[in-house]
Amino acid sequence: MATMRAARLNITDRTLSVTDVPRPTPGPGQVLVRVKAAGVCLSDVHLIDGGLSPLYLKGDTVTLGHEVAGVVEETGPDVTDVSVGDRVALQAGEHDRRGRVLTRGVDYDGGWAEYALAREDTLVPIPDDLPFEQAAIIPDAVSTPWAAVTTTGDVRPAEAVCVWGVGGLGAHAVQLLRLAGAAPIIAADPDEQARERALAFGADVALDSTSADFLTRIGQLTHGRGLDVAFDFAGVPIVREQAVQVLGEHGRLVLVGLTSKPLEVQDGTRFSYLRQQVLGHYGSEGRDVVQLVDLVRAGRLDFSRSISGVFSLEQAPEAVERLQNRVGSPVRLVLRP
Known part of the structure; x- marks a missing residue:
């Protein structure tokens, strides 16, 4: 069985560890993405310190990371609009069949890993000249304030x-x-x-x-x-x-x-x-991420100043500690698996 490295949080005792796990296989309508960058958010910190808890997680362990960008590695059956090699950002969540909002890296496995599984309809194509580190933070770090400004506010x-x-x-x-x-x-x-x-x-x-x-x-x-x-x-x-x-x-x-x-x-x-x-206000909708990527493509937005530090996946605990203690007053820290 193929394996990969992933940063997993045990919700019962709030321990974070980088470990080997089975590499997922995409099912119908799903895509396997090789993760190139994943943002570290205060929500991740609060999941680790117990300030937040998943509502719909099946089991007691989850791979963190809801800000993710990478390259399509493999497609499952019935995938029609995505091809291997496509550069994509992943929406921070999805709706289940009951209409509930599930958050990536909270209610199901996220992108603090070498690979991430995603539904085809949660992928957003990104321009070739947009660095993965910047693309990864658009879902949530940018889309949440965008929705707060344009929709709620x-x-x-x-x-x-x-x-x-x-x-x-x-x-x-x-x-x-x-x-x-x-x-x-x-x-x-x-x-x-x-x-x-x-x-x-x-x-x-x-x-x-x-x-x-x-x-x-x-x-x-x-x-x-x-x-x-x-x-x-x-x-x-x-x-x-x-x-x-x-x-x-x-x-x-x-x-x-x-x-x-x-x-x-x-x-x-x-x-x-x-x-x-x-x-x-909480989070954003899929259209917000699409709008922001379009604005980047049109030259209206630049997030190069937003990346305050880049860490390897093995350094995930260190990145969490730096964000928790606001070392250097970071905007966004990013993991590069």
Whole structure:
């Protein structure tokens, strides 16, 4: 039996190990992809530390990795639109027959491995000149903020926005808000490196969210009107409290960062009078990844600044530790099996 190396997480005791496993064989409508790059996400970290748990995983062990790009190695029966050698990115999840959303690397095996199995309809062709490391992070690291900006937040040109938390997703949100025509784009983060990165990615202003005059500065930058849209990519209660205070009329607070803590609106009357909204956001749809690849192909987007480090598959535990401890304030770390 052919084998391959894979980084597997035991959900019972949360241990991560790189080990030999059987190499999968594609069935009807399935494709085997030789993985060229796989992103390391905070969701992976939270799966390892117990902050997240799979909802639909069969068994107690899973190969991590929901951000994946590679080359088609083998096709199963009934595959018609994909050929061996095609360069592809993999959607971060799929719908099962019951309509449930299953996440790759969470509910079924992902791409922290030499090979990954995927349904044909979850593959997105990528341009020959797009490096695999950059293609891999488009599902989730880029598509999640893209969907938050364009769909949930429904950002329009010249709307005033603020992004709290300029890490892996927030940095891309800033870049994508620039593309969408938001103005001004304010970035908020206590980390100086993150603020400098936000400016490089297109923010008009980057503020320390722990500064005593932080809320006053947002009022000044929006000429007293408040924010049209506030994005929480940090998942921290204080961020949400700050955001609600500086929302303007019809302002929307989009919750992207995950937390189990409650959200409290201090002045419910003001919130209702100004007809403000709190909107939950999670992930993206398949069309979002396709749109982003098309924008890269058209020269509108460049993710070369997003790759903060590349590691071998055997170094997966080290990459997880670096991301968990924010060593070097990374945007995205990538595994190269």
